[in-house]
Amino acid sequence: MHFYSVSLSSPFWVFLVFIFSLFPRPSISALESFIYVGCSPLKYSPGTPYESNVNSVLSSIVNSASISNYNNFKISLPGSTSNDVVYGLFQCRGDLSNSDCHECVSNAVTRLGTSCVGATGGALQLDGCFVRYDNTSFLGDEDKTVVSSKCGPPIADDPDLFTRRDAVLGFLGAGGQYFRVGGSGKVQGLAQCVQDLSASECQDCLSEAIQRLKLECGSSPWGDMFLGKCYARYSERGYSSKSDNDDDVERTLAIFIGLIAGVAILIVFLSFLSKVFDHKDGK
Structure with missing residues (x-):
């Protein structure tokens, strides 16, 4: 009967080290x-x-x-x-x-x-x-100056996407809290005002942001519009505290686990075959 041991210099460990080297380093949140x-x-x-x-x-x-x-x-x-x-x-x-x-x-x-x-x-x-x-007071002052705006690349006509986008932006602009979040299907959006604004000033600021967002990002799958005291955004990907790099880590981990499972099954199979042949040779 043969017993199989795996040393640190074996191909199996070399394989493990190689796989771990492929893992992306966690990035900033x-x-x-x-x-x-x-x-x-x-x-x-x-x-x-x-x-x-x-x-x-x-x-x-x-x-x-x-x-x-x-x-x-x-x-x-x-x-x-x-x-x-x-x-x-x-x-x-x-x-x-x-x-x-x-x-x-x-x-x-x-x-x-x-x-x-x-x-x-x-x-x-x-x-x-x-x-x-x-050094000058800005507290309580409404500011609708555009400080940052970004739009995704234009896409071909997608009625469902644009319908859902418009529904999300309509919900965000309908009034309510200083922080608003909504979604329709794969489209998600959020909007927020700085809380030194009154409720009416917040609504006015968000209406401006959403109007500009529709105008500038009308054919894009995502868009951001930041004004001085409020912003509105929408995206197919949604918004969370998890970075894109975290998704890469999860995908790589899934692949890694799959490969390890495959190698483990192969080792067990080879060990089984060895035992079978040893048994035949003994006879």
């Missing part, structure tokens, strides 16, 4: 995918009260994001003048947990600090959160 950044051209001097107020606002934003999905601030530390006041806010996507919101906002503040070094104001939008600070 889709919630932290970059959308846009804007920085004020005005600069502040290092070591001034204004710099201290900026740092305090950004710290307050990060800390508050661990317990809520939205908050705004007006910071004026002792020793500051009226010109040193800093205003700030953050807004996370309505379906994020506190931990996801905190992680997203922390990442946004870090990127904002890198992108807008020394700037008196800045705004940064990631897929899952929005952060802004400035």
Whole structure:
């Protein structure tokens, strides 16, 4: 009778190492995918009260994001003048947990600090959160300026897709909460306002975003329209906290498990054949 052992230098282990090398490395969460950044051209001097107020606002934003999905601030530390006041806010996507919101906002503040070094104001939008600070108050002001818009490649006429897209956008624009999500078949959409707006201002902003989205992305399977204080989006893929790379990992893992199962079955079969032949030789 023969016993089969597999050494670390065997072809089987070499095969395993090769398969593991094919696994893609996990990438940043889709919630932290970059959308846009804007920085004020005005600069502040290092070591001034204004710099201290900026740092305090950004710290307050990060800390508050661990317990809520939205908050705004007006910071004026002792020793500051009226010109040193800093205003700030953050807004996370309505379906994020506190931990996801905190992680997203922390990442946004870090990127904002890198992108807008020394700037008196800045705004940064990631897929899952929005952060802004400035030396003039913007809290409660409606802003329908287009800051980012993207459309998928035009596709051939697809009546079902476009009908469902229009139904989703119609639902998102019908009024309701600051965060809205809806779907029809394979088409999903979401819309959101920054919560410093009133309900009527939110509705006005979203109506503008959806109108522009239909106009610019009319023949696309997906589209994004971000205004200064709101956004509307639709896609066939939908929106979740899982990145595209996570899908690749799952597919690769499924293939890997299948290959391992196949190799295991082959080894068992060869071992069985060996036992059969050994039994015949013994006779």
